[in-house]
Amino acid sequence: MIKLLITPSEKASSSFLNAVKNSSRKNTLCVLCSKSLLLIETKVKDACKGKTCSFIDTVSESKEQNVVYIPPANLTALSIAINQTQQSFKDKSTIIFDSISGLAVRNNPNTLIKFLLFLIKKSTDWGSDLILILPEKTMPEDFIATLSSSVDKVEKRK
């Protein structure tokens, strides 16, 4: 299931934690684009209880073992890190982006949409669930329209 979750900006963080907590798969890969793991570590660890969580942090480096830092402008490295983490999981997994607009700071919307469409195709191949959280009014309308037409489900939170 590929899901786009459009949420008010102030609720993006709680939506992300809920998505981690409620993900049906045991293995979860969290891609952090707006807040570093250092800032939300306790909350995320709570949400990850009983699951195997791995993290890709695009905000800052961490000393934790299950975290890798990928600069947000390096979408190729990000695609490889996501791919390799999927391979490392024994079962199928859920990939959750805490805020896709966080990547837009260092990438133009055209590149970002290409990257997300690439990732949607790959997630379908891998049989993984993909949840993309998008804070409201952070991306142009045509970006949202293109993305909405490529996912299985669009959910708007109020």
Place this chain on the structure above:
Amino acid sequence: MKNKKKNLNEKGKVKCIIPQITVVAGIVFLLHVLFISFGFFGLNKNLFGNLFIALISFLAFLSMFCLYKKFPHNFPMERKAKLFLLISTFLFFLGDFIWFAEEVFLQEIILLGGWPDLCWTLGYLALIISTQFFIKIEFRESKILLGILIFVAIILGGLFLYFDITANLSQGNLSFGSLIQDLYPIYDLVLFAMIIYLLWPLIITRNSYFLGWFWLGFGVLTRLAYDIIFVMLNKKSLYYTGHPIDLLYDLFYIFIILNSLHKSNLLGSQGIKKI
């Protein structure tokens, strides 16, 4: 009943023996180093010199076979890439084995451009196709850089080919076999360019993901060095089985085995590991 079923399932699985293959390959390589350094197998240089190479190339093929069997089915592109890598290691092994059989059992003088060269050339082709599939796995906004790198590789390889053909022509040594030999450095350079392209985005990130490509990149570099030195030595009729450059040839396979070991360790490791 349940236990029986469990046992059957376990039996059906391919046992991964890549760590053991790596250890055996390390021992064979060490023996080859000792053989070349001290010549303690002086009884038959051709037999042992070729045997070590054929053994290591077989171990590289075996490690790739184990990895391919272990690789999950929900990664179709990666499986295609791994399949071509497996075909490539098989063809390299076949080339080495034919060389070994011709030189040791048939005691024939091996002509360049024969069956082993056909196997190695096809092996290179499979390796290039495999690398192309690996490139498709990554997200790339544009492939201009790859085009530039391959262009530079072909120019450099072309220059090598040009100077070698001119030298061969002036000495009256130009043959089909020498031409086939001269093409190997071009394949190596093209492969190296493709691996640099694959590796580049990962070099700046401090995680273990780049290690597999790092090993394969090193492997191709050693093969490139071997191919260039071999062409030069062979031209002066200075190459013989058991020559120290055979160790470079071994290293190509050793690095392929290390690549499979790294990948095998990654599968099922449940998450990201730092290095």
